[in-house]
Amino acid sequence: MIDFLLEIGFEEFPPALLKRTAEDLSAKVEKLLVDERIFYRSIRAIYTSRRFGSLVLGLTRKQKPQIIEIQGPPKKLAFDSEDKPTKMLQGFMKANNLKLSQIFTKKIKKGEYTCGKKEIAGANTDDILCKEIPEIIRGLEFPKTMVWTKGGIRFPRPVRWIVALLDRRPLRFTFAGIKADRYSSPNQHFSFKPIRLEKPREYLILLRHGGVIADPNERRRIILKRIKQAAEKIGGKPLYTEEMIEEINSTIEYPEVVTGEFENQYLDLPEEVLMAVLKVQGDLIWVKGSNKFICIFNGKKKAVQNVRKGYARGMAAKLYDAYFYYKNDLKQGLQNMLAQTKKMMWLEDLGSLYDKATRINRLVEMFKTVPELDIDVLKRSAMLCKADLLSQMVREKDFTFLQGIMGGHYAEACGEDKQVAAAIKEHYLPKFVGDTMPKTKEGSVLSVVDKIDNVIGAFLSGNRPSGSYDPFGVRRNGYAVVSVIDACSMNISLFEIIDNLLKLYNKDFDKNIISEFFIERFTRYLQDKKFRYDEINAVLAMWKGDVTDARIRCEALKKLRGKPDFTKLVIGQKRVRNILKDIKKIGVVNEELLKEDAEKKLYKKGLETKSKIKELFQKRDYFKILNLLLAMRIDIDKFFDDVMVMCDDKILRNNRLALVNYINSLFSQYADLSQIVIEGENQQE
């Protein structure tokens, strides 16, 4: 048994990529070992800000041997008339070191052949790793890379050393111009002298001596312990998130802790601002309610005094700025900022931010009948929602992400209704997929309308997305629109909002282009909700713009599609569609012209079903509706079996077509079921 250590060293890696790259690398090494039949006892991913790699213990020196079947001459040529091996077979046996007793025959396509089994000795683990490890490193994928030497390899940051030790020997390979060797690098706060490694097993301990805790899980435990202890000493609750801890863990090699403080007056700042300052000042952890922070730093205990002083200075400068902006903004007031938005252009040729707010304010009129929604609150928050973009706080780049949040604070401070402040505060939500949704009805509507307006603005100003080009984040906006509408189950038509907004722009623009964009976004949203594309197509084919409604329809469809009746129904619908495809003019059913039992029964069933589902549509009980439609299946099948639709009698024929159309119209109210793909069916049709 031998061990293997791979460590790629670089200048500080982007923290957001570190964990997943290290885990990806180890997963690939593991897959390699499995695929190559190399046994190992354990593997773990290691990483710090300056290295990542894998530590594999208990490997076999060689691959497990492999038994393969090899094909000899055809049976006809392998044995002579006396069933003795021919020269040809003897040659094959000799070449492969096989005895006659080991030869057997096998029928394959070309005929019957002789075969033998051969054991192939496993290759050396060493050789396999030498060949494959560089390929694995090269195969790592990154969103953003750089070059540092002319014509050199691309990587997120410059690679500076590679340790690849198999047992006691370095693997022979070169990556990014660097030869794999046995020298690692210590924490630069401890020493610059490379660490010489004799064998992989001493890696963790020798690195620890060099000020590096290479195991991320261990480092994480230390970080959490240190935060806990520091908070207990201060006597408060530390405020942090999982992401913050991961970020800290990815920017250090050896966690030490220090606490510091800032002036009490800064506790007047809104909590979001304080948290933002603590974050930009290096993921400092606030002890809630106090003027104290906890700082995890990379280095030696000896540095505590200087680090405390330094971070506190950094905080003081940044808090000074934040406080300065905050006080000035309050002095100015939201109403003044609003006045200034008249002078701030929103998008070229599309007016000012004030015009945008006015547009939203006018549009939201259409929501005045929505229950449990305060239209006055909505209108006021619409008017004020962009004013904070003129505040000093939001104009500073460290705090720009507080747009909306600051507006909410300023609104409240300036005596606006609390509900108005709440709606302003949350109208930028959700900022990304999976982000929090607005909680209030007014905030939700504001969020939706503002984002649709952003999309329309981008299209009108010639910035529609294409390929990777989406400077205004229009796709994200579109996705957020449908998520918010769905999350608060509002019954509003997306198309109606688009229509009304476009009218307010007074510009000549094909609204279908924008509707299609939203249909595409909605499709993506439904796909993410795990609906199948044909379910989505079926429902959206009949879509009138109500997001929540379409989602509920998809759900019912998904629930029912497993039933055997369902498949038959869909086949029936496809038939119906084919029959109706080329018919241009279709009348209404004349009951007196129905002759056959099957058609009479079907019509009766249709009438019954129609009256039953009418009420259900109002209740949106799509599951029941679909079940009722499904119950028509027997009568539909019987009709098609017994009745000749395309008969010679023109009057009868037209009446039957009208019946088919009538039945079809019942289904169309729900979805275009003919879009459902049935297993085994050619999707292209």
Next chain:
Amino acid sequence: MKESYTFENIIIRLKQYWQKKGCLLFEPYNSEVGAGTFNPATFIRILDEKPWNVCYVEISKRPRDGRYAANPLRFQQFYQLQVIMKPSPSDIQRIYLESLEHLGLKFKEHEIKFVEGDWDAPTLGAWGLGWEVWLDGIEITQFTYFQQAGGIDLSVIPVEITYGLERIALVLQDVPSVFDLKWNNNLTWGDVYRQNEMEFSEYNFERADPEFLISLFSKYEAEAKKVFNDGLVLPGYDYTIKCSNIFNLLEARGVISISERAKMIGRVRALANQAAELYLKKNSEGKEEKSEEK
């Protein structure tokens, strides 16, 4: 405080250090710039493949960052020490860290952190990947591997190291505010620059005449274009720098909207890109002529 920690001695020591590492000691540019990167000793010299190692102090003007001398760490004007090494040496990070040791900093007593900070200068069509270097939580250096400048992908990658001199001195001298920094043994930074900070803050935020500045911007831009058409890189680039400074002033004055801002940045970048292309064109022409002569 050690005498070697005076502001002027820090500058001298850093220059000596980089001189020993093979850098040409250069001087600041003679026109207002927002960063040492604008100096032709960086922007122009990094464009080609010829080795270029240089070190100089630059006076960096950032009108928006003025705080009327009331913030201990932010001002509308400060000093940078700019180092360019092209091609970037493979042990450049260590060379940099040792420059801090050379100043007298003991790593065991501080935290030095390389914080991811991708850098881009939209007015120069330039970007690179690198870090902000933090000394005990205070940014003291921007460390960047340039990838593009003037819209041109660089093939020989330069490393740019920009020290914030006041901030380093703050830590070394252990004073709470830059205004308390000892420049030499008699005078502080505040003695030298307080009035400058207060007056320029007032000018930048309150007094600068937007119309005057906008007309200057257009005139400088027109002159730059004309000079480029005459085939002159450096005079044209000189006006590009002036445009950039005017833009910074206008931004501080708070009179340009988001979309206007994007447009003006685009106009300056177009000039910078033109300077870069023209420089490379002239240089490659030169080579061809020479080879023909042979």
